[in-house]
Amino acid sequence: MPNSNASTDRDLSRRERxxxxxxxxxxxxTAAEVLESLPDAPSYSAVRALLKILxxxxxxxxxxxxxxxxxxxIVRRTDARQSALSHLLKTFxxxxxxxxxxxxxxxxxEKMSDAELNRMSKLIEEAKREGR
Numbered sequence: 001m002p003n004s005n006a007s008t009d010r011d012l013s014r015r016e017r018x019x020x021x022x023x024x025x026x027x028x029x030t031a032a033e034v035l036e037s038l039p040d041a042p043s044y045s046a047v048r049a050l051l052k053i054l055x056x057x058x059x060x061x062x063x064x065x066x067x068x069x070x071x072x073x074i075v076r077r078t079d080a081r082q083s084a085l086s087h088l089l090k091t092f093x094x095x096x097x098x099x100x101x102x103x104x105x106x107x108x109x110e111k112m113s114d115a116e117l118n119r120m121s122k123l124i125e126e127a128k129r130e131g132r
Contacts, residue, residue: 019034020073028070
């Protein structure tokens with residue numbers, strides 16, 4: 001269950017989003033492991049400070065393993081994904097799902113399998129039936 005006190009993904013800085021991506025991929029990581037995975041990594045103390053900020057914002061929690069803190073995401077990846085997509089739609093596509101789908105098809109259309117396109121068609125048909 002997502003933390004109802006957690007701020008939204010759009011409240012995260014670029015670095016905080018990168019750290020959340022790392023934690024969602026690995027399920028859990030130490031500050032040193034996060035540091036190793038970050039592109040153009042800042043200092044170790046900066047990573048620790050960012051993890052503390054994410055914890056304060058309600059996105060991560062830590063567990064102590066000996067003297068080491070291990071960080072885990074609190075916000076489910078699906079919830080973070082929805083928040084990020086919502087922000088993306090509002091920011092770049094005037095809140096238009098049609099424009100976003102058209103952009104996705106322009107990027108991936110040739111690379112999409114018939115099965116993938118069929119699943120997308122079914123999702124659209126379901127949305128029509130449900131009156132979304």
